[in-house]
Amino acid sequence: MKTVIQDKKKDKKPFSKKLIKIWKKNYMAIIVLVPVTVHFLIFVFYPVLFGLFTSFTNISFRNFANGRWRFIGLENWIDVLQDSNFWQSMVVTVKYTLLYVPAVMVLGLFFAYILSRERKGIRFFRSVFFLPSITSGIVLAAVWKYLFASDEGGVFNAIIGKIGLGPIPFWGDGTTVLPILAALGVYMGAGSLMVYFLGGLKGIPSSFYESALIDGAGKWTIFSKITLPLLKPTILYALILSTIGSFQVFDVINILTLGGPAGESTTIVYLIYNNGFKLGQLGYAAAVSYVLFIIIATITFIQYRVLGTGVSYE
Numbered sequence: 001m002k003t004v005i006q007d008k009k010k011d012k013k014p015f016s017k018k019l020i021k022i023w024k025k026n027y028m029a030i031i032v033l034v035p036v037t038v039h040f041l042i043f044v045f046y047p048v049l050f051g052l053f054t055s056f057t058n059i060s061f062r063n064f065a066n067g068r069w070r071f072i073g074l075e076n077w078i079d080v081l082q083d084s085n086f087w088q089s090m091v092v093t094v095k096y097t098l099l100y101v102p103a104v105m106v107l108g109l110f111f112a113y114i115l116s117r118e119r120k121g122i123r124f125f126r127s128v129f130f131l132p133s134i135t136s137g138i139v140l141a142a143v144w145k146y147l148f149a150s151d152e153g154g155v156f157n158a159i160i161g162k163i164g165l166g167p168i169p170f171w172g173d174g175t176t177v178l179p180i181l182a183a184l185g186v187y188m189g190a191g192s193l194m195v196y197f198l199g200g201l202k203g204i205p206s207s208f209y210e211s212a213l214i215d216g217a218g219k220w221t222i223f224s225k226i227t228l229p230l231l232k233p234t235i236l237y238a239l240i241l242s243t244i245g246s247f248q249v250f251d252v253i254n255i256l257t258l259g260g261p262a263g264e265s266t267t268i269v270y271l272i273y274n275n276g277f278k279l280g281q282l283g284y285a286a287a288v289s290y291v292l293f294i295i296i297a298t299i300t301f302i303q304y305r306v307l308g309t310g311v312s313y314e
Helices: 002-011 015-054 061-066 074-080 086-114 122-134 137-147 155-164 172-204 205-214 219-232 231-246 252-255 269-280 282-307
Strands: none
Touching: 015 282, 074 282, 086 172, 086 231, 086 269, 122 172, 137 155, 137 172, 137 252, 172 231, 172 252, 205 219, 219 231, 231 282, 252 269, 269 282
16 A cells, blocks of 8 residues: 555656646747737737726826726716717718728729739739738828829829819818728728639639530629629628728828818727827727727628628638
């Protein structure tokens, strides 16, 4: 009996030796995962939890520094739902989404379709169409500002002036500012969607097209009956990404319009920026950001439930 007990004690290894054994066996995974995990905890997980906590307080830059903030429950959330500025920004965001998403989806698919065939020099044109997606948004916004300048120095107003018409205040007119911003978004985003659609098109077996041609199907029949149905997973993915991106648009608005004129280009994210960083109302801004999260999650769920039926990723 004593011998058995002594053998069990001998089998027990010190904790340090177990750690060394684990390290030798999994050192590469530990080296890769530890920095990623630390980054996630510090820059994603903690901000998300702190933002949620902030939405239930009256924290601002001033009272956070002196420790005079307090817990106020759902007051910020109620204020958001009763705030006319929030609903106006919601309307602006929805308008932008309706202008941006269909256009960028159609243009991205069109570019992918015409550039999907392997021909001489096709890679050059793919790079040209993709270039706006990797160009700095600040640079493109500056170009857009010059093109649509409200005085006669703007490119489009100079062209209009040649035919005897007066300059159009593109940035000062509520009816033109959102379409111009959406056009810039489409110009910047179509190249990225083109890459997704190219990948989807390349994944469709050529035997399907060969069989359709043998049966005498035309180009439109092949596109509508074969290409689009088989491209459905990619279309759903691109639709979700572009919709989320449209609800989060901020940089070009901050550079070009500052939410003007009269709030006609103030999106939800720009409203969060104004309240959080300009007015210092961190609690209110946090509540708006989580309302936006709920809205985006709901829209994404609806898109998947409606368009994801029958989608296979295998």
